[in-house]
Amino acid sequence: MIAGRVASSLPESCVSDPAADLKKTPLYDAHVAAGARMVPFAGYAMPVQYRDGVMKEHLWTREHAGLFDVSHMGQARLRGVSPLSAFEEVAPGDFIGLKPGKQRYSVLLNKKGGIIDDLMAARPDDDGLFVVVNGACKENDFKVIDNELAGQVKIERLESRALLALQGPEAATVLAAHVPEAATMVFMDCRALTAFGVDAIISRSGYTGEDGYEISVPGDAAAAVWATLLADERVKPIGLGARDSLRLEAGLPLYGHDLDETVSPIEGGLGFAVAKKRRDAGDFPGASRIMAERADGPTRIRVGLHVDGAPAREGAQIADELGEIVGVVTSGGFSPSLGYPIALGFVPPALAEVGTKVSVIVRGKPQLAVVTELPFVPHRYIRKL
Amino acid sequence: MRFTKDHEWVLVDGDIATVGITAYAAEQLGDVVFVETPEVGKSVAKGDNMAVVESVKAASDVYAPVSGEVIESNAELSSAPETVNAVPEAGGWFAKIKLSDPSEVDELMDKTAYDAFLEGL
Numbered sequence: 001m002i003a004g005r006v007a008s009s010l011p012e013s014c015v016s017d018p019a020a021d022l023k024k025t026p027l028y029d030a031h032v033a034a035g036a037r038m039v040p041f042a043g044y045a046m047p048v049q050y051r052d053g054v055m056k057e058h059l060w061t062r063e064h065a066g067l068f069d070v071s072h073m074g075q076a077r078l079r080g081v082s083p084l085s086a087f088e089e090v091a092p093g094d095f096i097g098l099k100p101g102k103q104r105y106s107v108l109l110n111k112k113g114g115i116i117d118d119l120m121a122a123r124p125d126d127d128g129l130f131v132v133v134n135g136a137c138k139e140n141d142f143k144v145i146d147n148e149l150a151g152q153v154k155i156e157r158l159e160s161r162a163l164l165a166l167q168g169p170e171a172a173t174v175l176a177a178h179v180p181e182a183a184t185m186v187f188m189d190c191r192a193l194t195a196f197g198v199d200a201i202i203s204r205s206g207y208t209g210e211d212g213y214e215i216s217v218p219g220d221a222a223a224a225v226w227a228t229l230l231a232d233e234r235v236k237p238i239g240l241g242a243r244d245s246l247r248l249e250a251g252l253p254l255y256g257h258d259l260d261e262t263v264s265p266i267e268g269g270l271g272f273a274v275a276k277k278r279r280d281a282g283d284f285p286g287a288s289r290i291m292a293e294r295a296d297g298p299t300r301i302r303v304g305l306h307v308d309g310a311p312a313r314e315g316a317q318i319a320d321e322l323g324e325i326v327g328v329v330t331s332g333g334f335s336p337s338l339g340y341p342i343a344l345g346f347v348p349p350a351l352a353e354v355g356t357k358v359s360v361i362v363r364g365k366p367q368l369a370v371v372t373e374l375p376f377v378p379h380r381y382i383r384k385l
Numbered sequence: 386m387r388f389t390k391d392h393e394w395v396l397v398d399g400d401i402a403t404v405g406i407t408a409y410a411a412e413q414l415g416d417v418v419f420v421e422t423p424e425v426g427k428s429v430a431k432g433d434n435m436a437v438v439e440s441v442k443a444a445s446d447v448y449a450p451v452s453g454e455v456i457e458s459n460a461e462l463s464s465a466p467e468t469v470n471a472v473p474e475a476g477g478w479f480a481k482i483k484l485s486d487p488s489e490v491d492e493l494m495d496k497t498a499y500d501a502f503l504e505g506l
Contacts, residue, residue, distance in 0.1 A: 053415040053416055054442055055415065055418075055441055056416075241415075241441065241442045242441075244442065309419075310437070310439065311418070311419060311439055313444060333442060334419065334439065334441045336441060363421070363437065
């Protein structure tokens, strides 16, 4: 039965060849030594879980601190005469207004206002823009940026650097023991500093809904940083399985599943990523569509669903009370924190009101699902000290 | 107890087979959060999708290891799916099947053969 249907919520996104030789992050040996189950993800061999399993790893992160290897993600510096204003040509955020030490969530848009990828863009220092994009999308993303901003920015890929995420309510005290300056940062601060004896870029952000940090270090220092953090008994290694269930509870979309090149930021519930200044100017790719959707409403919108019965996985159809198919689940599973299945999916705005009853079709049978406020589990970001 | 290569087990008493998934399968799946057992009265042929077992991250099919009629399914699993992890080869059984062809059981692996099969995985 193991070889049966595996409706994993972790298939590869974007364009990558699963048959190609898998790359290894600098932490590969540490994962194997820790008993990780390694799986192909975004062209890398990545730990989907360690010995504790998804459920325990998930709950540990919500209660203590979880350490994730996300070195498959694409890190780069964009440099040029004015890289901030140049970046506004491909993403709808206010990057000219991005202050040193700050980070912003944004999306790379195609000409039709569809999302090529979602990303973090930061100014850890005065050295241009530091961006982190999804691993499975990185080759295409940097090609798009290079094409669109040719002559304006020069991209330096930071492929030799590792990226670690330390997430959970105890992450701050754990990291402060090694990097006192981390305690002076708030959510979405990002700084270049010396940490663990090496040049690091640390942001107070993550993909779990918890307080925490993402820590970029040179690849050859990653194993030592990983071991140092794990030496703290409050920290356990957490695999991509729990990373996915944590982000789902946090209502955070996963590119290639909840977002793709047809989905606009408005449909994807990411209207906040379109800065007011940019809306007023209407000067970003796909502005006409995105402005029209803001004014008149989109035809579909991403919602959260509390599912009754079996988990509704990606691809499950959503029906209205008359049984008409009106949408689709884009990611779903069992919520370890809540103890019942939850899902993200797209429905027409008329059915997007919190409390609306719909059905999800699982193995041919309709099950009750109720539109629920996002996030499913409250975010616990530290916005001020 | 007999075993399949798909990691189901069968325990025969007379012409009734109790079926479930093996400890190895339960361990590989991780925490079971939902089980869909077959309806009583349903006829299954060996190899048919008989049940579904879901972990946090995936749904997997459970195949009928033998042919026959489902005469009982384990109602406890709907409220306590974690039983599959706790006692996969006992209280975590899925269904009882009235065998239509008892000779099918002889084709399944015994414990020694299944352990050797697991060694080779």
